[in-house]
Amino acid sequence: xxxxSETDFEEARPLFAAMGSAVxxxxxxxxxxxxxxxxxxxxxxxxxxxxxxxLAAAGGADPAAVREAIRGGxxxxxxxxxxxxxxxxxxxxPGGKVATQIKDLETALAAAAExxxxxxxxxxxxxxxxxxxxxxxxxxxxxxxxxxxxxxAGQGAxxxxxxxxxxx
Numbered sequence: 001x002x003x004x005s006e007t008d009f010e011e012a013r014p015l016f017a018a019m020g021s022a023v024x025x026x027x028x029x030x031x032x033x034x035x036x037x038x039x040x041x042x043x044x045x046x047x048x049x050x051x052x053x054x055l056a057a058a059g060g061a062d063p064a065a066v067r068e069a070i071r072g073g074x075x076x077x078x079x080x081x082x083x084x085x086x087x088x089x090x091x092x093x094p095g096g097k098v099a100t101q102i103k104d105l106e107t108a109l110a111a112a113a114e115x116x117x118x119x120x121x122x123x124x125x126x127x128x129x130x131x132x133x134x135x136x137x138x139x140x141x142x143x144x145x146x147x148x149x150x151x152x153a154g155q156g157a158x159x160x161x162x163x164x165x166x167x168x
Contacts, residue, residue, distance in 0.1 A: 003030035039104035050147040092145035
C-alpha cells in the first residue's frame with residue numbers, strides 16, 4: 001500500500017520488491033488511508049466472526065463445524081481462518097493486541113471525519129474493543145478476544161467449553 005507519484009513509485013519499485021509486492025493506491029498519503037481501510041475491515045470482521053460463532057452456539061450448532069462449513073464460501077476469510085480458530089480454542093494470548101486495534105480504529109475514524117464520512121460499523125467495533133480494554137482489562141489480549149466482550153453482552157452465550165488462555 002504505497003502513496004506517492006507514479007514516478008516516485010516506479011523509482012522505488014526495486015526497494016519495494018525486496019519487501020514483497022507493492023501496490024500504488026494513489027497520491028502521497030493514500031498508502032496510510034489504505035492501511036486504515038485494512039484495519040477497519042479487520043476490526044469489524046473480527047466482530048462479525050465472533051457474532052457468527054455465538055449465533056451458532058446459541059442455536060445449538062457446533063461452532064467449529066459451522067466455521068468449517070463456511071470457510072470455502074463467500075464468508076471465508078483469513079479472519080475466519082485465524083481468529084475464528086483462536087476463538088474456538090479460546091486462545092486470547094496476544095498476536096495483534098486489543099490496544100493496537102483501538103489505536104488503528106480511532107485513527108481510521110479520525111481520517112473518516114476529516115474526509116467528511118461516518119463509519120458506524122467501525123465506530124461500533126471501536127467502542128466494543130474499548131469496553132474490552134477498559135471494563136474487562138483486555139487491552140493486552142489478542143484482538144480475537146472481542147468474542148469475550150460479545151459473550152458478556154450476550155448474557156450467558158459462550159463459544160466452547162475450554163478455559164480461556166489469557167496473557168500472563
